[in-house]
Amino acid sequence: MSAVVDLLARLLNTADRRALARALVDRLGPGNRNKAFRRVHALVDDGACPPDLAERLLQAFPEDREALSIAIEQTRAERVAQRHAAMKALFRPHLFIRTERSRPRQITMFGLSGGVDRWLKLPLPEDIAERGTGVQRRLVREAVEAHAAECGEGRPVFSMGRTVGYLYRPRYEQSYAVSLDGRIVSGDQGLVNEPQSGVSIG
Template identity: 30%
Template sequence: MRARHSNYPIGKLLLNVIEQSGLDPKAFFAELGFTNFSKSIERLDGWLRHGEGNTLLLERLQSSRFAIDDNLLKQVMAENDVLLQRERAAVAKREEDEARQAFQPYLEVIPEFSRPTQITLFCLSGGNRRFGSRVPDDISAWPRDDQLACLKRLVRENFAKHQGRTYFTGRIVGYLYRPTFDSEPIQLTVTGDLEARGEPLSHAVSYLRLR
């Protein structure tokens, strides 16, 4: 096994246990009951690289003669969780900052179906983004009546251009407009009027990521 390291408390603890066992890694995992050394290393690497992983490794470790003191393990896992939460918060903030920087006001279609009839083709063709319409970048600074007048015109043009339909998600049944990143979307009818039925805000299906 090549030299390994970890930035996570649980990863450092596991490496220390293996080192203090006096066994080479293959013999160590064999004593834990693992017959496939490659898969054992994959389980270990999950904890080392990501601070979380397959719990079977910990379960077998705690049932062996190499078991970690319960209080120490709880302390290390608590420290590990703090680090993971900090990392997740940093990722979330970075993604939000990127989304804010990239945000542009846009008129988005609300389709008839919440799930595409052909998911693969829907994704490969770019989703419903193509059916929306760009709006002026500075529209959020306009008086509200001017915004609504512009939106009504764009909605009618858009609906006519696409003949009221999308690919794979049925008819266009409405539109969503969000003037700023932090504002709630405004729902419009297919004629460009404000949706006033008082129903819960419909969702738009613009893009699905293939996994």
């Protein structure tokens, strides 16, 4: 249970999730109850508390505003940490392809055809971070050369325009800028937020 939900359960004197959700919707006051139920259930189940919902909660519990504000920030920090832990567990070394467009021209087709993982990531050996610097540089250069040979002039990426550079990601917390000719041209830039993509049907 997240910090904010734990506090709300104590304030409303109920540990039952359904009862807590109903009590919160009633406490939030007039409005679209169906929408309120969806958002409150997301809060109770996952700790999701966007800024507008957070503000409504603070207004609904004026006598506990300070404690609630602290719990909301704790919950946001928890969710960020959980998200990073999940992404780190799934991380595999790769080159991220930087393109002239930040968003696909055809978002749906981009997602359906494989999205970021297919079009913007070039896989590298799982143990590349454990290898010597010279070996890493060679493997990065070879991956860039293979990508250039596959894509042709301008190295176009489906729906994203031309390639303008690369980002070498040997570990989740590490990133290095890579030029179009495959040279690592920066020191460690740390953790970067790469775009994600997915498609849901139904």
